[in-house]
Amino acid sequence: MIRLEKRPQPSKLWIALTPVLAVIATMIAGGILFAMLGKPPVEAIRTIFWDPLFSEQFAAYSRPQLLIKAGPLILIAIGLSLGFRAGIWNIGAEGQYIMGAIFGAAVGLAFYPMEAFYIFPLMVIAGAFGGWLWAMIPALLRTKFNTNEILVSLLLVYVAEFLLQSMALGALRNPDNSGFPGSRNLSQYASASNPELFTGTGIHWGVLTAFIAVIGAYILLSRHILGFQIRLTGQSERAARFASVNPKRLVIFCLGISGLLAGLAGMFEVSGPSGQISIDFNAGYGFTAIIVAFLGRLNPVGILLAGILMALTYVGGELAQIMLGLPAAAIQIFQGMLLFFLLALDVLSNFRIRFRKGGIA
Amino acid sequence: MNLKTILTGATLALGVAVSAQANEVVKAGFIYVGVPGDGGWTYEHDQSRQAVEAYFGDEVETTYVESVPEGPDAERVMTQMALTGVDIIFTTSFGYMEATNNVAAKFPNVKFEHATGFMRNTPNVSTYSARxxxxxxxxxxxxxxxxxxxxxxxxxxxxxxxxxxxxxxxxxxxxxxxxxxxxxxxxxxxxxxxxxxxxxxxxxxxxxxxxxxxxxxxxxxxxxxxxxxxxxxxxxxxxxxxxxxxxxxxxxxxxWAPYYIQRVQDVMDGTWESTDTWDGISTGxxxxxxxxxxxxxxxxxxxxxxxxxxxxxxxxxxxxxxxxxxxxxxxxxxxxxxxxxxxxxxxxxxxxxxxxxx
Amino acid sequence: MDLSSIDLVTLVAALMVASTPILLAAIGELVVEKSGVLNLGVEGMMITGAITGFMGAVATGSPVFGFLFAALSGAGMAFLFGFLTQYLLSNQVATGLALTLFGLGLSSMLGQGYQGVRPPSTPRLDIPVLSDIPVLGQMFFSHDLMVYLSLVLIVLVWALLKFTRAGLILRAVGESHDAAHALGFKVVRIRMLAIMFGGACAGLGGAYLSLVRVPQWADGMTAGAGWIALAIVVFASWKPVWILVGAYLFGGMTVLQLKLQVANIPVPVEYLSMAPFVITILVMVVVSALRGPGFVGAPAALTKVFHASN
Missing domain, CATH: 3.40.50.2300 (Response regulator)
Incomplete structure (x- = not known):
């Protein structure tokens, strides 16, 4: 009979080992899947995990792309992780991401075609504000009326998507495009663009901000009283109340910071890699970031690594489609399996496995 | 089997002396916004891709990536595709317009064909649409x-x-x-x-x-x-x-098949030029x-x-x-x-x- | 504004059809959450049900078998979730999201070759006598079997939770798994059953989309219906009857905005499309404000990991 025994402390060894094991398990299971589809399994796995990083043909391009793809994921996930630790569920980062992009782009476009150094900083502030504002709706409804924040933040994603469509077709549409949807390209408007800062690295302001957020969150959680309150609330709400944590303030703070960071991510994306507001500007970053947050075990450094791993499966997955003709659906299943294995094997870091003869669980 | 052996084999099979230029396999890439199984827009593009394969046989290789979101992801996929050495890339959604032109600027030797758009910033971009x-x-x-x-x-x-x-x-x-x-x-x-x-x-x-x-x-x-x-x-x-x-x-x-076949043929013949095509019933x-x-x-x-x-x-x-x-x-x-x-x-x-x- | 051109009879009839997928998924998820488990993978289970139901119906020529397959495969997907969260104690939020990702990929893979195929039609079941009543007959009593089944399910779940010992145990597990465990209940087994019931319902909801409401198979055809179902559960504050209200309200708004357009009533379309979501939020706020600050409504053990340490 197998049974689990809780470790007094999560095992450091297994925390480090489980992701590696999970990746190996996914490679095996994924390889079987690819083989069943009639594709060479070893080559497929190599294309996904190795080529974007080390292939002569692609790596020079793909490596910076990993950071570009991972940047917004990490930035959003860091914000979400603070709330998740305290049991505050913001599922609507996608909506806050969209609103950040709309606000940021609107400010930039309002100045067009003027060139000035202060435009980009203003856009950053506007983007952060847009995301924050969108997150304040569930925050205030929760603190004032006790309305569930999961529901409100999630439904607001759909509202934001409709606003985005309306903006791309209406208020923010490029007047020079003769009726076609989509805004002007911000990346071609010097004062409003978010360019690559160091050539060939892929690092733009958004990626840099993501790194800063990782460090900031690390310090907040380990050194600051607010971080202590977050961790305490997550562990035991009652204990937190005895330690005179103000739960309403915590809700406002956690939702606010996650909305703000998601808004920033959207703003950096719209002014940089994406360049413009379009009908389908959002590509699911807000939802994928939730997965990244959990993959990283809600730990800032873990989120950094998880974000890059997730980006690797996207970039490598595309390569596998181009090179081997793997269907996109197979890549999706592959990603799902990776998550399952990571989550499943996590049990090893928190529990010991005991074998007992004939016992009853 | 590497390219050289393929080439040699093909030359032998033909049994005639042909220039390497004419014998080189043309690679065509396609970027889809949906999946070929959507039964509509992407389905028809994919049917036409298959028509290209059927028409040219061994002289052409095609590849595609499906469900590519418009925006930065599209730009990355196109770049990676260009890096694999394709000769011509068809980007089959309006939302790919900026990305297509950005990537085209970086790969002057690769031809780009953008569906339903109007932007042709470099001489290696064409646009096409249907009436x-x-x-x-x-x-x-x-x-x-x-x-x-x-x-x-x-x-x-x-x-x-x-x-x-x-x-x-x-x-x-x-x-x-x-x-x-x-x-x-x-x-x-x-x-x-x-x-x-x-x-x-x-x-x-x-x-x-x-x-x-x-x-x-x-x-x-x-x-x-x-x-x-x-x-x-x-x-x-x-x-x-x-x-x-x-x-x-x-x-x-x-x-799209007649157009795709024509454009791939143009690449083979070295006669490809940047154009803006808006065809209807008359050309099929x-x-x-x-x-x-x-x-x-x-x-x-x-x-x-x-x-x-x-x-x-x-x-x-x-x-x-x-x-x-x-x-x-x-x-x-x-x-x-x-x-x-x-x-x-x-x-x-x-x-x-x-x-x-x- | 002239609203007289909106025909109430067809509006009600259409909204019942439009609401049924989310209704089915939501009532299943309610049972899951009542047991103290949050499964965010509803979308993934729904889309899996949509394709397996479609495949089953096409293969056998019978929609009944289709729905059966859909329920089984939904339960199978849920089993995967249950195994990870209940036995391997993984995080429920993350596992649910992973399930959605997995389900979308799996369905797309299974569905290759089923696009454009026409499924066998699900017959309408006119209830004798009742369907002949003028107005009301067409509104309420002239639907297919699944519409009635979804309503019966609501009543059954309500009765089960309210009157039966099984319902009491389920709620006890959801409120405090430690107490329930101390009383000798098999917490994990009960939760597994609830999770699989939820999966089966989500599968049925998906199949209703692909076999009746649309009916066709298309990649990603649930288009967020699973998320709406999750929202409806919270909206309903975990009360079965309110699931019905929430789902019909949401479906009603969706149908109504299209009808307003057809009737040429000058309201801005792009804002109308948002209406179902905004109104759901507003109703939710009013309901929670009326209840006062002390009320939570959620099962106390929701998302908490259970591990019997003795």
Whole structure:
């Protein structure tokens, strides 16, 4: 009979080992899947995990792309992780991401075609504000009326998507495009663009901000009283109340910071890699970031690594489609399996496995 | 097997001395916004990709990436595709316009073909699109003849020129054969959401509409029409033959194959040039699917005649006199709309009730 | 504004059809959450049900078998979730999201070759006598079997939770798994059953989309319906009857905005499309404000990991 025994402390060894094991398990299971589809399994796995990083043909391009793809994921996930630790569920980062992009782009476009150094900083502030504002709706409804924040933040994603469509077709549409949807390209408007800062690295302001957020969150959680309150609330709400944590303030703070960071991510994306507001500007970053947050075990450094791993499966997955003709659906299943294995094997870091003869669980 | 052995093998097989240039395999890449299995837009692009493979056989290799979101992801996928050494890349959605031009600037030796856009910043970018509105004139004629309630429904995706052009074209043609016809437009704000399209079709049917036209890609409206009975519709983007002979009485098919084959041929011959193509029924880029027996013979003949006229280039659906919705004159008698106005069309013609959103 | 042109009879009839997928998924998820488990993978289970139901119906020519397959495969997907969260104690939020990702990929893979195929039609079941009542007959009593089944399910779940011992145990597990465990209940086994019931319902909801409401198979055709179902559960504050209200309200708004367009009533379309979501939020706020600050409504053990340490 197998049974689990809780470790007094999560095992450091297994925390480090489980992701590696999970990746190996996914490679095996994924390889079987690819083989069943009639594709060479070893080559497929190599294309996904190795080529974007080390292939002569692609790596020079793909490596910076990993950071570009991972940047917004990490930035959003860091914000979400603070709330998740305290049991505050913001599922609507996608909506806050969209609103950040709309606000940021609107400010930039309002100045067009003027060139000035202060435009980009203003856009950053506007983007952060847009995301924050969108997150304040569930925050205030929760603190004032006790309305569930999961529901409100999630439904607001759909509202934001409709606003985005309306903006791309209406208020923010490029007047020079003769009726076609989509805004002007911000990346071609010097004062409003978010360019690559160091050539060939892929690092733009958004990626840099993501790194800063990782460090900031690390310090907040380990050194600051607010971080202590977050961790305490997550562990035991009652204990937190005895330690005179103000739960309403915590809700406002956690939702606010996650909305703000998601808004920033959207703003950096719209002014940089994406360049413009379009009908389908959002590509699911807000939802994928939730997965990244959990993959990283809600730990800032873990989120950094998880974000890059997730980006690797996207970039490598595309390569596998181009090179081997793997269907996109197979890549999706592959990603799902990776998550399952990571989550499943996590049990090893928190529990010991005991074998007992004939016992009853 | 490396490229050299392939080349040697091919040369031997041909048994004649051919220049290496002519023998090199041309690689064509495709970027899809959906999956080939969407049964509509991407499906037709993929059919045409397969047609390229079938036509050229071993002389061509194709590859594609599906479900590529518009924006930075598209740019990355195109770049990676260019890095693998493809010769020509077809990017098959309007939203890829900026990305296509950005990547094209970085790879001057790779040809880029962007569907439905207008931006050609570098000499290695071409744009191509189809005059779907010509097809809509044909089905608009059938719709006008077939409706008994004189109410035609139109499911619109987004209020953009492409869609508005289709609404105007089908309305004008329907009105021509049936002056009492009324057009009901429903905007669903999506290209592809079968459930929402089904609801929209149901709402139209409940209102007494008995012919449904759609500018969205799923077969849901046809299924609803089949369910209701006595309602007809048309295949959109692909043939949707599963619903023939009724409710699907005909269809507008996007047939990219002739264009794709031509462009790949141009790459092989070294004659590829940056162009802007806007083809319709005359070149076969827009095809009208089989008109079923549910359509009376005289109506079918009328539709066939219209197709013949457009093939011959003697008829354009936007030929004056046509007024705008507000009653102001748009085209004088005999005047034909110019492509610029058509490309940016943002108004309804006279007779259509309702406002264009935004 | 002239609303007289909106025909109430067809509006109600259409909204019942439009609401049924989310209704089915939501009532299943309610049972899951009542047992103290949050499964965010509803979308993934729904889309899996949509394709397996479609495949089953096409293969056998019978929609009944289709729905059966859909329920089984939904339960199978849920089993995967249950195994990870209940036996391997993984995080429920993350596992649910992973399930959605997995389900979308799996369905797309299974569905290759099923596009454009026409499924066997699900017959309408006119209830004798009742369907002949003028107006009301067409509104309420002239639907297919699944519409009635979804309503019966609501009543059954309500009765089960309210009157039966099984319902009491389920709620006890959801409120405090430690107490329930101390009383000798098999917490994990009960939760597994609830999770699989939820999966089966989500599968049915998906199949209703692909076999009745649309009906066709298309990649990603649930288009967020699973998320709406999750929202409806919270909206309903975990009360079965309110699931019905929430789902019909949401479906009603969706249908109504299309009908307003058809009737040419001048309201801005792009904002109308948002209406179902905004109104759901507003109703939710009013309901929670009326209840006062002390009320939570959620099962106390929701998302908490259970591990019997003795």
């Amino acid at each position: 779907f509105y010509e097809g809509r004139a044909v089905i608009g004629t059938i719709a006008g003849r077939m409706t008994k309630s004189n109410k035609i429904g139109y499911i619109g995706s987004f209020p953009i020129p492409e869609v508005i052009r289709g609404i105007n074209s089908s309305y004008l043609s329907a009105k021509k054969v049936n002056p009492d016809v009324e057009m009901k437009v429903v905007w669903v704000y999506t290209w592809f959401d079968p459930a929402k399209e089904a609801d929209a079709a149901q709402a139209l049917i409940d209102d007494g509409v008995d012919v449904i036209l759609q500018h969205t890609d799923s077969t849901a409206p046809l299924a609803k029409a089949a369910d209701a009975g006595g309602v007809i519709g048309f295949g959109q983007a692909s043939d949707m033959a599963a619903y023939a002979p009724a409710p699907r009485v005909s269809s507008i098919i996007d047939n 880029m827009v095809k009208i699917g089989d008109i079923t027996d549910a359509v009376p013979a005289d109506v079918k003949a009328e539709a066939m005649d219209l197709i013949a006229q457009m093939k011959a280039g003697t008829f354009s659906p936007f030929t004056g006199p046509i007024n705008k919705q507000d009653g102001s004159v748009w085209l004088a008698d005999g005047e034909v709309a110019d492509d610029g106005t058509l490309a940016g069309m943002n108004f309804y013609v006279e007779g259509i009730v309702g406002d264009i959103p935004n």
